[in-house]
Amino acid sequence: MKYLITIKEFLDSNDIGEDVFAAMVKQNDFPKIMVGNRAKIIANKVDDWLMAHMGEDMNDFK
Numbered sequence: 001m002k003y004l005i006t007i008k009e010f011l012d013s014n015d016i017g018e019d020v021f022a023a024m025v026k027q028n029d030f031p032k033i034m035v036g037n038r039a040k041i042i043a044n045k046v047d048d049w050l051m052a053h054m055g056e057d058m059n060d061f062k
Contacts, residue, residue: 004033004040020058 002009011021024030031045 002043005043007039007041010041010046016058024058 007021007025010016011018016024025032025039025041029049031042031049032039033042034040
C-alpha cells in the first residue's frame, strides 16, 4: 500500500463527492501533507480520521 495517495486515487476508491472531499481536506485535523499547493493524503491515517468523524454530516464541512 502506498503511504501517500492523491485526491483522485482516494475519490476513485471511495463514495465521496469531490466538493465534500475538498472541504474535508481543508479541515486542520485531516491527515494530509501539502506538496506545493497539492494535498497528498496519508493513506494509513484517513480511515482513523473518518471513524473519528463518524455520525457527523460531511456536508457541514463545506
